[in-house]
Amino acid sequence: MKLRHVILAAALSLLPLSAHAGAKLADFALADRIKAKIAAGQPLDIYVSYHDVSNEFAPFMKTGVERAATEDKVSAQFIGPVGADADGQISEIETLMGKMDGLAISSVSTDALAPLIDRVIAAGIPVVTFNTDNPESKRLAFAGQDLVQSGREAGKLMAKVLGGKGKVMITTIDAAAQWSLDREKGAREALKAEPGIEVVSTLNTGTDPQKIYAAIENAMLANPAISGVLSLECCSTPAAGTWVERNKAADKVKVVGFDLLDQTVQLVQDGNVQATIDQAPEKQGFAAVDLIVQFLKGQPIENLDTGVGVYTKENIAEVAKK
CATH class of the missing domain: 3.40.50.2300 (Response regulator)
Structure with missing residues (x-):
């Protein structure tokens, strides 16, 4: 079997991610202050916490976040620790909880961040995960690669x-x-x-x-x-x-x-x-914001699998041209 056939097989073999299928605003105890902002037509403040903003992958995520902010007409802040610091990620989110109308998070540690995600949810703030899932938490949906x-x-x-x-x-x-x-x-x-x-x-x-x-x-x-x-x-x-x-x-x-x-x-x-x-990082960053916005607009949201894109010498020119 030639390598290009392996590439095709890889694309076809993907399975759907497990999901909290169809999370709905009607089933969510949204914080009163967020309800009031939506009712008044005020811009929403979405925070996107990435597990290490200093790594070389982070700028691709940030580009997607910024594009979503423009298209969805919201304020979207790309935040996170410098280096994989779970305590730092937790502390930053706790400090911002009173300001955020939604949180997207890629956890440094699933075990350390799951309780925080659940506390944010309990405070009436919708939370989705991206890039790195936290399936043991009560997050509403995940955008990223299996x-x-x-x-x-x-x-x-x-x-x-x-x-x-x-x-x-x-x-x-x-x-x-x-x-x-x-x-x-x-x-x-x-x-x-x-x-x-x-x-x-x-x-x-x-x-x-x-x-x-x-x-x-x-x-x-x-x-x-x-x-x-x-x-x-x-x-x-x-x-x-x-x-x-x-x-x-x-x-x-x-x-x-x-x-x-x-x-x-x-x-x-x-x-x-x-x-x-x-793993389509810009798409992941965009979805991190967009899922929350769609949820707050009353649209059901589900997990989004960003797929496996395989590049070899045979097709890497497609990327190089961009």
Whole structure:
């Protein structure tokens, strides 16, 4: 099966996300102050809390938030901690609760943030999740990628580019984060189905770009038998591809990762990264705001799966042109 057929299979194999189906304003105890703003036709104040505004993925989310604010005619503030700081995220949201008419949140930690989400809901403020779900909370809906499924697709792509045999290292900037655990679960499920592939380790690189590269470089030196690197996110993907480029190892080490950072796009074009999976961050940011606005207008809302977009050397020019 050719790689483009794998891409098509990935798109067709997506399953709907589990949902609090059809959350309705009529079933929600909306805060009186928000009711009064809606009745008076005053602009709504929506806050979008991302789990780390300092990472390279955040600007794509913010662009979607800003577009939604313009189109929906609301005030939408993109907030969140610098670095994956659950306490910082909680503190910021608690401080702003009296000002927000709706909250969209990508949790640093599902366990730590679920009680806060439920408190915000109890205060009569609608909450949706985006990018990283918090299904144990009472959130109204989720906009983002099915993380386990996207991990499976990454694992399938890794197996394909390796020809079904080899030693794989998984990399992630935050191995303890729920998004990473979910995506790794899917990746390992897919790779386990390939008897010729061994997952040798999961490398937790941290978030600093220089340290990410150094961690990958040291791991490759320690285990030269690694023939595949599967990155679970935006930021260790270009680092792995850069290692391949600098060591002229494209014929020996294959890289599959996530997202469409400029550097990643170039590495795919040059053949140093074999495939990268887009999770439509701008669409996620837009939906984070729009779901709340539609809910407050009385429209039922459901989960939105932003899908798995697979890019290889065969189709990456579509992105490069943009």
